[in-house]
Amino acid sequence: MTKFAFRLLPALLAGLFAAAPVLAEETAGLMHAGTDLGDQASLQRGAQLFMNNCSGCHSLQYLRYSRMASDLGLTEQEVMDNLDFTGGKIGDQVHVALKEDEAKQFFGKMPPDLSLIARVRGSDWIYTYLKSFYLDESRPLGWNNKLFPNASMPNPLWELQGLQQPVYGKAEGGGDAPVEKLVLATPGSQTPAQFDQSVRDITTFLEYAGEPAALKRQSLGVWVVLFLAFFTFLAWLLKKEFWKDVH
Missing domain, CATH: 1.10.760.10 (Cytochrome c-like domain)
Incomplete structure (x- = not known):
């Protein structure tokens, strides 16, 4: 799968460059x-x-x-x-x-x-x-x-x-x-x-x-970002607690 994806990459890049003038x-x-x-x-x-x-x-x-x-x-x-x-x-x-x-x-x-x-x-x-x-x-x-x-x-x-x-x-x-x-x-x-x-x-x-859902998505986006930031902080505290006795 990796070799196939690697071989396919040049074709994908060529397609993107070909589409650029059209866009x-x-x-x-x-x-x-x-x-x-x-x-x-x-x-x-x-x-x-x-x-x-x-x-x-x-x-x-x-x-x-x-x-x-x-x-x-x-x-x-x-x-x-x-x-x-x-x-x-x-x-x-x-x-x-x-x-x-x-x-x-x-x-x-x-x-x-x-x-x-x-x-x-x-x-x-x-x-x-x-x-x-x-x-x-x-x-x-x-x-x-x-x-x-x-x-x-x-x-x-x-x-x-x-x-x-x-x-x-x-x-x-x-x-x-x-x-x-x-x-x-x-x-x-x-x-x-x-x-x-x-x-x-x-x-x-x-x-x-x-x-129409874009209006709701934008209003919810701020709360999602705040939640992710708070969750990241909790994850950091949890990691610090688990690894505090590891030297």
């Missing part, structure tokens, strides 16, 4: 989200922003309204009054009112569930994606995304952000001209700083939705 490419150009799962106010704002702007098309089928109430410091009545737009019950999962045939008519397919998007893509990707929409008349819905080109999705936050126009670079090799940067042509209802915070709040909420 670097996936994270290149991403903005830092700066999320904080310990910020309950941000989680509450993110939940409301998501439900008002995103839940019409995207479900969170692995999250229940009751779980949001207990984790985000809200009452069941507050959740039902402000975060439930499908007529669901407090114990229900977060589904959408959009029907599959309507989704296919509007978007070509049913929009994906976003319960695990933060675990799959990462918080920085979500944050960057939500800030990267721009007007594109060549697209069926009139929108495109710099981070995720040709996405079949309009900008759900355009009223808050405003309308962005692309600035194209030089085309190479006969291909399409790349989008170098985005310029805010028409301001939205929020200032750029306010919009950044709104996107950060939504990203924080989606990060929580991907792993």
Whole structure:
């Protein structure tokens, strides 16, 4: 077994080095989200922003309204009054009112569930994606995304952000001209700083939705570390007692 593992080690290292450029490419150009799962106010704002702007098309089928109430410091009545737009019950999962045939008519397919998007893509990707929409008349819905080109999705936050126009670079090799940067042509209802915070709040909420237990794990982590430190001290005292007569 040891010889086999030793022979396998070069192949594993080669695989890691081969994967490094791919990982670097996936994270290149991403903005830092700066999320904080310990910020309950941000989680509450993110939940409301998501439900008002995103839940019409995207479900969170692995999250229940009751779980949001207990984790985000809200009452069941507050959740039902402000975060439930499908007529669901407090114990229900977060589904959408959009029907599959309507989704296919509007978007070509049913929009994906976003319960695990933060675990799959990462918080920085979500944050960057939500800030990267721009007007594109060549697209069926009139929108495109710099981070995720040709996405079949309009900008759900355009009223808050405003309308962005692309600035194209030089085309190479006969291909399409790349989008170098985005310029805010028409301001939205929020200032750029306010919009950044709104996107950060939504990203924080989606990060929580991907792993609600993370909130409990963080709160328990301090006590676990203290327990391990106390247990280590007791083990040291026990060892000292056992070995005190050994010379």
